[in-house]
Amino acid sequence: KNEVEQSPQNLTAQEGEFITINCSYSVGISALHWLQQHPGGGIVSLFMLSSGKKKHGRLIATINIQEKHSSLHITASHPRDSAVYICAVIGVQFYFGTGTSLTVIP
Amino acid sequence: SQTIHQWPATLVQPVGSPLSLECTVEGTSNPNLYWYRQAAGRGLQLLFYSVGIGQISSEVPQNLSASRPQDRQFILSSKKLLLSDSGFYLCAWSDFGGPVGNIQYFGAGTRLSVL
Numbered sequence: 001k002n003e004v005e006q007s008p009q010n011l012t013a014q015e016g017e018f019i020t021i022n023c024s025y026s027v028g029i030s031a032l033h034w035l036q037q038h039p040g041g042g043i044v045s046l047f048m049l050s051s052g053k054k055k056h057g058r059l060i061a062t063i064n065i066q067e068k069h070s071s072l073h074i075t076a077s078h079p080r081d082s083a084v085y086i087c088a089v090i091g092v093q094f095y096f097g098t099g100t101s102l103t104v105i106p
Numbered sequence: 107s108q109t110i111h112q113w114p115a116t117l118v119q120p121v122g123s124p125l126s127l128e129c130t131v132e133g134t135s136n137p138n139l140y141w142y143r144q145a146a147g148r149g150l151q152l153l154f155y156s157v158g159i160g161q162i163s164s165e166v167p168q169n170l171s172a173s174r175p176q177d178r179q180f181i182l183s184s185k186k187l188l189l190s191d192s193g194f195y196l197c198a199w200s201d202f203g204g205p206v207g208n209i210q211y212f213g214a215g216t217r218l219s220v221l
Contacts, residue, residue, distance in 0.1 A: 045209050045210050093152070093165055094150065096143060
């Protein structure tokens, strides 16, 4: 069993839809990252969370430490949001989810 | 502003050949530095991280090694490549002073094919 589980694995949405990607983890952590990997492979760090909620533009990330769960929300999705979104947690070592592949259709 | 340079962008190497991938960071001092690998169809895996010159921590045993000869230079090496070393290699940095796991800034990556 992976220490970090993401759902869904694949997601297709219409432009403008509200999107939620979930991440559950089974280890004690000090922080959680959400990463965005573009089709060419480049990776951008979106958020680092240790509690509560963070917002950046149309992106919102939340974490519930007690439930060991985090969500990444995208409001008013756009085709340029199409990417793989990766959840990573920092415990005694780094653990990565396998990613959620998002395709936003115009 | 800070920038991270990683090269080459793509590399094709025969099995048994050596490897050297270089990563440099500009515009910051004493960064934490990281090497990741993403094998085809698999998730990211942290290979090495460094909190200072000459200080390397290895996350997984493997055919690779890392060195940090200068504050802002991180090198990933192998003496003899294996087919299983193929993948997408990413270098990243984060600010010094916080716990390992601060916001990380990634290089553009090197796509390595071992044939």
